[in-house]
Amino acid sequence: xxxxxxxxxxxxxxxxxxxxxxxxxxxxxxxxxxxxxxxxxxxxxxxxxxxxxxxxxxxxxxxxxxxxxxxxxxxxxxxxxxxxxxxxxxxxxxxxxxxxxxxxxxxxxxxxxxxxxxxxxxxxxxxxxxxxxxxxxxxxxxxxxxxxxxxxxxxxxxxxxxxxxxxxxxxxxxxxxxxxxxxx
Numbered sequence: 001x002x003x004x005x006x007x008x009x010x011x012x013x014x015x016x017x018x019x020x021x022x023x024x025x026x027x028x029x030x031x032x033x034x035x036x037x038x039x040x041x042x043x044x045x046x047x048x049x050x051x052x053x054x055x056x057x058x059x060x061x062x063x064x065x066x067x068x069x070x071x072x073x074x075x076x077x078x079x080x081x082x083x084x085x086x087x088x089x090x091x092x093x094x095x096x097x098x099x100x101x102x103x104x105x106x107x108x109x110x111x112x113x114x115x116x117x118x119x120x121x122x123x124x125x126x127x128x129x130x131x132x133x134x135x136x137x138x139x140x141x142x143x144x145x146x147x148x149x150x151x152x153x154x155x156x157x158x159x160x161x162x163x164x165x166x167x168x169x170x171x172x173x174x175x176x177x178x179x180x181x182x183x184x
Contacts, residue, residue, distance in 0.1 A: 005043040008033045013054045017099055021051055021106045021114075051103070052113040058099045059121045065089055066125075070132070078132045079148065080175055082125070086152065087168045090159060097160025101153070125149060138182040147178055 001009070011033040015024040026047050030037045044050040069085035070078045096102065100121045107115050129148045133141035155171035 002043065004033075004035060004039060008035060008040055008043055009050070009053055009057060012050050013057060016051065016054050017058075017096060017102075021103060026050075048113050051107070052117060055099060055103055055114050055117050055121075059117070059124075061093075062089065062121075063124060065093075066128070070128075075132075075135050078135070079129065079179060080172060082128065082132070082148075083152065083155065083168065083172055083175060086155065087159075090156075095160075098153075098156045101156060122149065122153070125152065133182065137184055138179065139184050140182060144178060144182050148175060151175060151178075 008029065012024070012029045015029060015032065026037050026040055029050070030040050033040070040050070044053060066082060066085045066089075069088070070081045073081040090097075100118050103114055104118050109115060126145050126149045129145035130141045133144050133148075138144055151171050151174050155167050158167035158170075
């Protein structure tokens with residue numbers, strides 16, 4: 001990616017996350033990136049493709065963060081470490097909640113290039129939960145992973161939308177209960 005494209009993507013990412021995708025136009029992005037709309041379109045083709053690049057980049061950062069965070073923990077603590085990672089990420093990089101959930105609420109067209117990225121992002125986390133459950137020998141790892149994903153997503157919304165201070169503690173308690181129930 002060229003330095004100009006990188007600058008456009010960086011500026012657009014900050015604006016999309018802070019203000020919302022629909023609320024930010026290409027004029028605003030071009031001005032903030034100190035470039036022209038023509039350059040923006042030359043580099044990304046459309047606002048929709050820029051939105052997709054934003055979500056893809058953010059997901060790559062999230063996955064790398066979670067993977068590194070989880071890998072630093074012993075296997076028996078790794079499922080809960082995903083929730084610890086989510087809390088730390090939220091405090092430093094996600095005060096407005098999950099960018100994928102936010103984008104899903106704004107982008108309803110199934111043909112939008114960003115829309116196609118949303119399900120794989122959530123399935124990556126589900127697959128991670130399966131892997132972590134299998135690694136410590138828990139029963140029914142796929143069923144457990146579905147339940148853990150629901151708790152994770154609910155905790156994201158509970159902490160960012162409802163601004164509940166107890167969300168993460170409640171999520172961890174539910175996860176501990178599920179892990180205990182799935183021990184062989």
